[in-house]
Amino acid sequence: MASLAETHYPVAEIEDADVVIINTCSVREKAEHKLFSLLGTLKAAKENNPNLVVGVGGCVAQQEGQAILRKSPVVDFVYGTHNISLVPSLVSRALHSPHPQVAVDYREEWEDLPDEFVPLVRPGEERTLPLRALIAIQRGCNKNCAFCVVPTTRGPEVSRSAEEILREIRIKVSSGSREIMLLGQTVNSYGKDLSPRVRFEDLIKRVSDIPGVERIRFTSPHPQDVRKEFVDLFDSVPQLCPHIHLPLQSGSNRILKLMNRNYSRERYLEIIGLLQERRPDIAISTDIIVGFPGETDIDFQDTLQMVEDVKFHMSYAFMYSPRPNTVSKATMREEQVPSDISSARLQILQGVQDRLCKEQNEAWLDKEVEVLLEDQGRHSSGALRGRTRHNVLAEISGEGMKIGDTVRARVSFAGPYGIRGELVENSG
Ligand code: SF4
Incomplete structure (x- = not known):
């Protein structure tokens, strides 16, 4: 039998899935309600396919743990926010041996998937991997905002080593990713806990040195940790997109x-x-x-x-x-x-x-924008859509384009949720 790592592909419909992993967020109460409503839907799917494996992770899982297992028998396992690396073994266990439901929460684990669990690409579907690679660079938070549950569910801030981050980015770029999005609760405080210390600004520069990285974004910085060196990145790193998400x-x-x-x-x-x-x-x-x-x-x-x-x-x-x-x-x-x-x-x-x-x-009307095409358009047939460097959603019409191309387009329509335009140049 092929191993799990050799056979896993993303599917579009739950009915076609052998494994469903639900990632949860507890920042707002509605997300918890959504989890239990989704688990209700999965009950029918599991009746049709008793071998379907269902796992729940993320902050609600961290918070509710065993309570999720008690409320929903369709769930095979629940894992803590620091235990994503355990998901492959939890899936294997659920697939290959009859077992009781299980909840795991080991705080010392890093929360990332091992490289071999990155989804495979079927021949002819080379663009199924996201063009934008989401890379976690830290977990947890030391800030303790009065409204926020994150410090409780995800613990104190822990930075991932720069070498590990850069290695993951190289793997993602060699698999087709063109845009790198660095993720953390307060990204610009990255590296304070590392020894020797690594500055966020130096990490960005090292990411920009990786061949094939066309665009760099990050979310979210915290205003308290903004320094001059951070601001300077925006005119010294050409791949850093001219967009910032700065929570107010x-x-x-x-x-x-x-x-x-x-x-x-x-x-x-x-x-x-x-x-x-x-x-x-x-x-x-x-x-x-x-x-x-x-x-x-x-x-x-x-x-x-x-x-x-x-x-x-x-x-x-x-x-x-x-x-x-x-x-x-x-x-x-x-x-x-x-x-x-x-x-x-x-x-x-x-x-x-x-x-x-x-x-x-x-x-943007009548101006040219650069768009990395990521998906089918919604408004006219044959159009493709993606984001501009300023993070504006853009739908582009024209001949000979395909998902994954970087194009220049002239903007002819602007609404509150995005822009549309016509192809000027396709640099592939
Ligand atoms: S900085 Fe963000 S994650 Fe940290 S406590 Fe405040 S709102 Fe929560």
């Missing part, structure tokens, strides 16, 4: 303090100014929470003003959701903002952001 969370100094974010609105604006000095065209996106306990109308107006001042290209805005084991849930019960008020604020904020998105996208 609130535009009110009072709320930022209650959130324990360790920066002020003034410092945030100063960082934006420094980035724009290096790259005047830099696109900036952010995360915002509305309705944090104690948020008044004046605080919310401060946030709206910041959104207008910075002119975010995109913001991911959410209503505050009290999470277990967080300071805001434990100590700020009295100051909860009623959900109808939070919801109204969210709608106002999203309205402002939609207008800004449209305005920023309209600024």
Whole structure:
């Protein structure tokens, strides 16, 4: 029998799968509900295919552990946030031997998959591997924001060795990846715990030296850890895309303090100014929470003003959701903002952001953009879509293009969620 590593391919439908792994997030409560609803769907799939293996990982798994196994008999195993490297052996165990359900949580494991578990590419499907390689460079977080469950579920910040990161990137690039996205809770604090220390800025430069790396992105940096060397990256590393996702969370100094974010609105604006000095065209996106306990109308107006001042290209805005084991849930019960008020604020904020998105996208009209084509288009047949270097979703029409090509296109349409354009040049 072929080994698991020799036979695993991604499939599009659950009915065709032998193994389903659900990665969960507990940052918002809705994600937990989604997990149990998905497990309900998998019950039918498992009845049709009793050999189907189902595993659950991520933060909800870390938090709920055995409770998931008790609530859902379709689950074969649950693994902690630090135990992704155990997934192949857990799958093998479930496939090859009758066993009781199992939950594992060993904190000392690194959370990455071994190289041999990277999905295989079937002949003729060379582009099934993502053109954008997502590379974890650290896990956990030392910041302790009052609303956030991450320090509890994922533990303190641990950086992965630079050599391991660079080795994984070389493997991904040799398998077809062109864009590298470095991931961490606070990427720009990377390396403080390594001995000898490795600076995030040096890591980026070493990534840029790898042949075949066309684009570099990272998410998310924390404003508290922004240094001059970090800002300088944007005019010294050609592959670093002119886009930054810099979480703001609130535009009110009072709320930022209650959130324990360790920066002020003034410092945030100063960082934006420094980035724009290096790259005047830099696109900036952010995360915002509305309705944090104690948020008044004046605080919310401060946030709206910041959104207008910075002119975010995109913001991911959410209503505050009290999470277990967080300071805001434990100590700020009295100051909860009623959900109808939070919801109204969210709608106002999203309205402002939609207008800004449209305005920023309209600024691209009649200009040329570079797009790495990643997927089929949605609006016209034969069109392909991808992202510009500024991270704008772009759908391109033209002859002779294929997924994986980098093209130049002239923009002819702009909406709040992206742009469309016509092919000018295909550099393959
Ligand atoms: S920086 Fe704050 S919000 Fe981000 S993961 Fe750490 S504790 Fe959570």
